[in-house]
Structures are given as C-alpha cells and as structure tokens.
Amino acid sequence: MSVDATTDQAEQVAAGSALHAGRLITRIENGRADARAVLRSLAPHCGKAQLIGVTGPPGAGKSTLVSALIRELRGRGRTVGVIAVDPSSPFSGGALLGDRDRMVESSSGDSGVFIRSLASRGASGGLAAAVNDAVDVLDAMGKDVVIVETVGVGQGEFDIAEIAHTVVLVFVPGYGDALQAMKAGITEIADVVVVNKSDSPGAEQTFKELAAQGFERTGPEGTPPWPVPVLRTSALRHDGIAELVDAVDEHHRFTGRTAWRTAHEHARRRARFIAFANDRLREELLETAVDERSLTDPYGAAEEFVAELVDAHRRLTAHRAAGAETEQK
Incomplete structure (x- = not known):
C-alpha cells in the first residue's frame, strides 16, 4: 500500500x-x-x-x-x-x-x-x-x-x-x-x-x-x-x-x-510492542533463518539465533548511546 x-x-x-x-x-x-x-x-x-x-x-x-x-x-x-x-x-x-x-x-x-x-x-x-x-x-x-x-x-x-x-x-x-x-x-x-x-x-x-x-x-x-x-x-x-x-x-x-490506569496503559503498550516485533521478526528473519541445522538441532540453532540477535541489538544500542554522548559534547 x-x-x-x-x-x-x-x-x-x-x-x-x-x-x-x-x-x-x-x-x-x-x-x-x-x-x-x-x-x-x-x-x-x-x-x-x-x-x-x-x-x-x-x-x-x-x-x-x-x-x-x-x-x-x-x-x-x-x-x-x-x-x-x-x-x-x-x-x-x-x-x-x-x-x-x-x-x-x-x-x-x-x-x-x-x-x-x-x-x-x-x-x-x-x-x-x-x-x-x-x-x-x-x-x-x-x-x-x-x-x-x-x-x-x-x-x-x-x-x-x-x-x-x-x-x-x-x-x-x-x-x-x-x-x-x-x-x-x-x-x-x-x-x-x-x-x-x-x-x-x-x-x-x-x-x-x-x-x-x-x-x-x-x-x-x-x-x-x-x-x-x-x-x-x-x-x-x-x-x-x-x-x-x-x-x-x-x-x-x-x-x-x-496509578492504575498508567500501569495498565504501560502494560498494554508493552504487549503491543512485543506482538509487533514478533510479527516483523517472523516476516523478515525467521523464514530466512531456517537451514539444515535448524531442522536437525532446532533447540541449539534457536538459542544461537536469538543470542546473535541480542548481541547485535546491544551493539547497536551502545553505538547509538555513544553517538548521542558525542553530540552533547
């Protein structure tokens, strides 16, 4: 669209x-x-x-x-x-x-x-x-x-x-x-x-x-x-x-x-973020991540796949934080 x-x-x-x-x-x-x-x-x-x-x-x-x-x-x-x-x-x-x-x-x-x-x-x-x-x-x-x-x-x-x-x-x-x-x-x-x-x-x-x-x-x-x-x-x-x-x-x-309403809205937004992220990951990454090892060792392959995503996310977050600190200086 x-x-x-x-x-x-x-x-x-x-x-x-x-x-x-x-x-x-x-x-x-x-x-x-x-x-x-x-x-x-x-x-x-x-x-x-x-x-x-x-x-x-x-x-x-x-x-x-x-x-x-x-x-x-x-x-x-x-x-x-x-x-x-x-x-x-x-x-x-x-x-x-x-x-x-x-x-x-x-x-x-x-x-x-x-x-x-x-x-x-x-x-x-x-x-x-x-x-x-x-x-x-x-x-x-x-x-x-x-x-x-x-x-x-x-x-x-x-x-x-x-x-x-x-x-x-x-x-x-x-x-x-x-x-x-x-x-x-x-x-x-x-x-x-x-x-x-x-x-x-x-x-x-x-x-x-x-x-x-x-x-x-x-x-x-x-x-x-x-x-x-x-x-x-x-x-x-x-x-x-x-x-x-x-x-x-x-x-x-x-x-x-x-504070009830604020807590509820926070929980709802959190749940929505997780749902949207799940959809995007499924579309963009999971389909292409399935390989021979995924079929023979699904547990190990899934753990390694998630660990790589988490590591990439942490590095990206650290990079953004360093960039923001540089701009403030």
Whole structure:
C-alpha cells in the first residue's frame, strides 16, 4: 500500500467511516502486513475510548448482556464499538453464535454503534494482538466506549485483562461455573462480577455466595485496592443494566485517579510492542533463518539465533548511546 493510500485509509477511519474501519479490521484479521502502516497512522487518534471487557463461561448470556449495555450506553448519549471474539477462532472451532446475530440486528441502522466479530486466525501475535489492533481502530473512529466480548474459554479470558480498562466477569445461577472460575484464577481479573439471568432459580443463592467472597483487586504499589462489586442483572429484561454501567464507570474513574490506569496503559503498550516485533521478526528473519541445522538441532540453532540477535541489538544500542554522548559534547 502506498503512503498516500495509507494516509487516506487512516483519515477515513479517523473520520468515522464504518466501511473503511471494517476493511481495515479484515486486513488485521487476515494478518495483512499493510494494516500495520495504517494502524501507525491512526496512533495519534487513539487513547480516548473507555475499554470494557465482557467475559465468562459459555452460556452466561454475554452477548445478550452486551446488547443491553449498548442500549443503556446509547440512551446516555455515548457511541459504542463492539469487538466480539468469534467462536470460529482456533480456540473453539465453532460458528458465529445466534445471539450475536441478534446483537447486530438490534443495533442495525444506528450509526452510533459499530459491531464486528473477529477471529484471530492469521494474526501471529495471537488473540490479544488482533483484538488490540481492532480496538484501536474503533478507538480511532471516535467511539466513546469499546466493548470486547470474549468466547469465554481458554487464554482469551486472561488476554482481555491486558486490553480492557474494566473487566466484567459474567456468571449465571448455579455455583458450578463460578467455582471452576475461582479455581482457575479467572476471578482475579474481574473488576465487576455479574450474576446474569437473575430471574432464574438459584440466582439469589449464587449472588450471595459470590458476594460473600469479598473479591478485591490490588493495583500498583501504593495505590488503594478496588473492592469488586457483585451485581445482579437480567439482560433480557434490562434489569440491573443501569447499575452495571454505573459500576463500570465508577471503576473507570477510580483507576483514572490513581496509578492504575498508567500501569495498565504501560502494560498494554508493552504487549503491543512485543506482538509487533514478533510479527516483523517472523516476516523478515525467521523464514530466512531456517537451514539444515535448524531442522536437525532446532533447540541449539534457536538459542544461537536469538543470542546473535541480542548481541547485535546491544551493539547497536551502545553505538547509538555513544553517538548521542558525542553530540552533547
């Protein structure tokens, strides 16, 4: 892609073009290298959106809850972008869920809402890298809030904690899923816990058992802990949705007043650097580095290859430092 084409793509996305944003996300999803140049041009337009992650076990009604969140946020005059991690990704092998189809249908015709299902296939950086890039696209579009809904299985639940400012962990009545989540450590990423389908049998008991846990998130040293609220919602009836948005907003304000937000953004930028560097190394170096020794002694060849790269990087860094010192003199 030429420089002019890259600039035009970035300008169209920054102007709020859903068409150009969709095309760019498709290139990100397919691992197209030319998407990086557009993302780089979009960087000055990023950093304003509130990022919300919605995760939890399959069947918790996450997509229905996201639909309800969209309605509530739009009612408050805020524009919304949604990245729904597609179950057709390599993590689950399924197809696009019907409730996500309904999510799209319920928001059709509303220019203040942009919804995109995303599979991480083709993105060598994995789920977090592809979703991070797509989030930046919606952020650059000018969306006030960007919601990321995960499949709810595997590493994606933990990846979302590196992306979202606030993670909403969703359960349904019945303590089994919640107990398994606690055993797996998933509750450690939650900023807000929600018992959805609260009008179902067992909801009150599940709520009481979760609330009794006294979940608390700890942040950077010297910052106060965040007492994780446990809420009840019925997404289909829109019960508790306003309270959920209020809780998410309060968490966002809390992290903004402390070093939490700065630490989160630092961790996200670090993860993005590693993902981009991984992509470039894979393209420029790894393919050409494979030789006969790599096939017969992959461990030794890989160690030697990395050691040579590290040594070259150190020498380059020392050379730049010496040059800067000379200029100062």
